[in-house]
Amino acid sequence: MFIPIWEILMLGKICVDGEMMKNFWSRFKKKTYLSFSLEENLQIMRRILFNCMDVVYREFYIDRYIRAVLVYAEGLADKALINSDILKSLMLQSQDKKLTGSLVDAVKTIILPFAEVKNVTEIEKIINSVLSGDSILLIENCDQALIIGTRGWEHRAITEPSTETVIRGPREAYVESLQVNLALLRRKIKSSELKFEKLIVGRYTKTDVVIAYINGLADPEIVKEVKRRIQKIDIDGILESNYLEELIDDNPYSIFPTIKHTERPDTTAGLLLEGRVAVFVDGTPFVLSMPNLFTSYMQSPEDYYERYYISSFIRLLRFMALNISLLLPAAYIAVTTFHPEMLPTVLLLSLAGQREGVPFPALIEVLLMEIIFEILREAGVRLPKAVGQTVSIVGALVIGEAAVSAGIVSPAMVIIVALTGIANFVMPAYNAAGAVRLLRFLMIILASVLGLFGVMFGLMLVQGHLASLRTFGVPYLSPIAPISIEDQKDVWIRGPWWTMQIRPRFFNNLNQKRQKVKRKDK
Amino acid sequence: MPLEKGKISGKQLTVLYITTIVASAVVFLPGVVAAKAQQDAWISSIIAAITGFFLALLVLRLHSRFPEQNVIQYSRTILGKWPGLITGAGFAWFFIHINAVIIREFGAFLATVLPETPPVVFMALIVLLSAYYVRNGLEVCCRIAEFYFPIFVLQVVVIVLLVVKEVRWQLFEPILGAGWGPVIEGIFPPVMWFGEVITMSMILPYLHDKSQAARSLFLGVLLAGILFFLASFFTIGVFGGDLTANLNFPVFELARTISIAQFLERVDAVLMSFWVAGGVIKITTFNYCAVLGTAQLLNLSDYKPIILPLAVIQVFMALTGWENVGQLKYFINDIIAPYSLILFEGGIPLMLLVIARIRRLGVTK
Helix, strand or coil: CCCCHHHHHCHHHHHHCHHHHHHHHHCCCCCCECCCCHHHHHHHHHHHCCCCCCEEEEEEEECCCEEEEEEEECCCECHHHHHHHHHHHHHCCCCCCCCCCCHHHHHHHHHCCCCCEEEECEHHHHHHHHHHCCEEEEECCCCCEEEECCECCCCCCCCCCCCCCCCCCCCCCCCCCHHHHHHHHHHHCCCCCEEEEEEEECCCCCEEEEEEEECCCCCHHHHHHHHHHHHHCCCCCCCCHHHHHHHHCCCCCCCCCCCEEECCHHHHHHHHHCCCEEEEECCCCCEEEECCCHHHHHCCHHHHCCCHHHHHHHHHHHHHHHHHHHHHHHHHHHHHHCCHHHCCHHHHHHHHHHCCCCCCCHHHHHHHHHHHHHHHHHHHHHCCHHHHHHHHHHHHHHHHHHHHHCCCCCHHHHHHHHHHHHHHHHCCCHHHHHHHHHHHHHHHHHHHHHHHHHHHHHHHHHHHHHHHCEECCEECCCCCCCCCHHHHHHCCCCCCHHHCCECCHHHCCCCCECCCCCHHHC | CCCCCCCECHHHHHHHHHHHHHHHHHHHHHHHHHHHHHHHHHHHHHHHHHHHHHHHHHHHHHHHHCCCCCHHHHHHHHHCHHHHHHHHHHHHHHHHHHHHHHHHHHHHHHHHHCCCCCHHHHHHHHHHHHHHHHHCCHHHHHHHHHHHHHHHHHHHHHHHHHHHHHCCHHHHCCCCCCCHHHHHHHHHHHHHHHHHHHHHHHHHHHECCHHHHHHHHHHHHHHHHHHHHHHHHHHHHHHHHHHHHHCCCHHHHHHHCCEECCCEECCHHHHHHHHHHHHHHHHHHHHHHHHHHHHHHCCCCCCHHHHHHHHHHHHHHHHHHCCCHHHHHHHHHHHHHHHHHHHHHHHHHHHHHHHHHHHCCCCCC
16 A cells, blocks of 8 residues: 655644544555355454453354354344344244345345345444344355344333423423434424434444434525534544534533523424424433524423413513523622612611621622522532432521521522522523523622622623624524514514414525414414 | 625614714713703704714715725725825724723713722723624624614613603793804704714625615614704703703713602612613724724734724723813813814715715716
8 A cells, every 4th residue: 555755744734633634544444344254254243342242143044054143232132023033034934935046135035024124245334233233144155244123222211301391291301212212303293304314423432413404494504514513523422412512512612502402302393393403312312403592592392382471471581580690699789889879778778787797798798608509509409319309408498597697698698699599490491591600600790899880891791792602603692683573572572373474584594484374364 | 805704784784873873972962962052952952963864974975986895995995095095094093082082981971870990990891892892793793782772772761751750841941042053053062973973984885785774874863863852852851951061961860860669769870881881882883993994004904903902092092181071071062073073074074975976986876
């Protein structure tokens, strides 16, 4: 093999550039194919699958005299299928069948009663399928093998979503199995336009990643971009969709997530119908969708299932809660220490009275309580379920009540911190709520230095950051800025379904019309 | 390669213009106008808005002749290399200078709310914020303006609605008591504000749909005029001409008179916050024009490196330009109006248009 001298000289650059590195090594790597000798094939497989005790090699004879080996991975392949269908039909029911033509094709077409059977010649493909749960049939004197779809491992049953609960709406959630998840989505959208494109990511994990979109609704540019970014990933393993999320993010340094994840098939279906793209990752119930806008963190699937008055009210409430959880402690500090004249005199006096014995300035008081709250909250998540609730209630009561009576913090501060913490839970998206949780501390510090001006400064800084974000080419703050009056009906409120005549404009939709009949025509 | 790759919509242009004008106009102008025209300030504000239309028309005529160029570029096309460069440099200087005035105004304004903090802190922070916006490009500046625009309009309307019962009609009398003289004199400061439409001549080339230029700009002038009229009308109606003239920030004082249900008293600090937002957007617009213009004059391929140096220069100018608010007010009332109005907002554009017509330059229909 000839390697040009300049490529050897450029070795330093090659080490940096992954794409080129791949090209470089592929020259050395020979693709290995099956040979006619069964012994040799088995040897190669055993060498590659060295010390993999979960791989089983079952030797037997087809029709009493043709030697064959079935290779499968224990636990991944469905043993009942292997026993009753593969082995039984090959060993016992093959005598009376007349085998004509190529043996492999004959076995495939006449003997094996399986939906999914494929011919292969590449060793690498064979190894991958064995490790994914398929069975491989190697036959003597054949340079082809058969992949038989016997994937059947234990997986969790479909349950109710645990992080996105609703009062009204479907109760099913994704599970860890990709096939089940795709089926759940297909059950919602039975159109041939719903496309699933498969990619494999991860050098070791070889995780299946499926890009789902509705052809004709999703912007082809965005689909292409998603695919391009996923294909560019070269990582040892993908264990959860967040790996992918961070690797294909437009704004890796931003505190705000620009890719949404959900464990609800109905949410994914709704997003796809708006022209977005979803990405399924095998092994996790959390499905990504993109491009994702800031406003969609304020939307819960339930908004669309309840009557629009209550949904709109709740959505406005959420925006209020967002402001409370971001600004309330900061505003409290700013008003009490810089602008006390804003408060009514009676309230001011009462606040001053409460603060009388407190030894710390308001900033320290807030930070102390906020951190304690965050610790309690995190402990509540991590503690074993049986003790979790008890400990967090006791912790909250003891710390809240005792801290006040010990005179370390003022009662008003406890109210503020508790309200802030609760308001944070109102946001339906946990990851966006997390960003707000962190930014709250920035606001508190700015407020304690510069009063309301500091709060405003912090707010404008955050808004400037949000306005500068783009996710797959779509401005993150749309449809608020750039404004699209038509789309406001699904931002601050949830407009009735009969007003949602067109899809959101910001995805550059090919097909704008959502419904045909206007309500008044009825 | 173009310096600015962003494109904005007509709506964004309107919003940016209004926020740029109204942010400081509503805060400072009623007092300035009332100092000249007394109780007839509201008449001055109407005439000023009408004059504003003509200034916008001037900018639009130039834009329609040179749709792909901004004022600094077409002054070079019209006047030739060196005179054009000098005129362009004049405009860049004008943007920097006016921005220094605005920065100082807002610094002074904030110092009344938080008297213990040195004003330089506010000025530096506001300019840094605007530099951050400018760094992110024109589209981001416009999105910020869009975000605050509804709040901004709403709060002027809310103030007006809440003080409407305080208006004493006899304060408007006598109408035109001193004749038209003071009224005409009171026009100049607000016209200067409306003349800030010259900043839009830096932004018009980035309009996505060129046919919307006239409509969005005129709509901007109209809405800004209405807001400004409301502000001056109601400050006069509540405080009267004399008092308004002597107040530094009359609309702010107007907000202080508000009391809702004995609970929300003195919401001025909240309003201050919104005005800060408006001020930041205004400063951002000027900062953007200054940065873009300077980069074009210096033939740079990217404007990002000069954002921070210009920000520092502007803060320095704002800090050292005037000893105190009194001097600043005198400067705004008596010096800057003729200087900016006659030279950069009206005079030079008019001259450019006339020369372009005579030399038959640009697109003619």
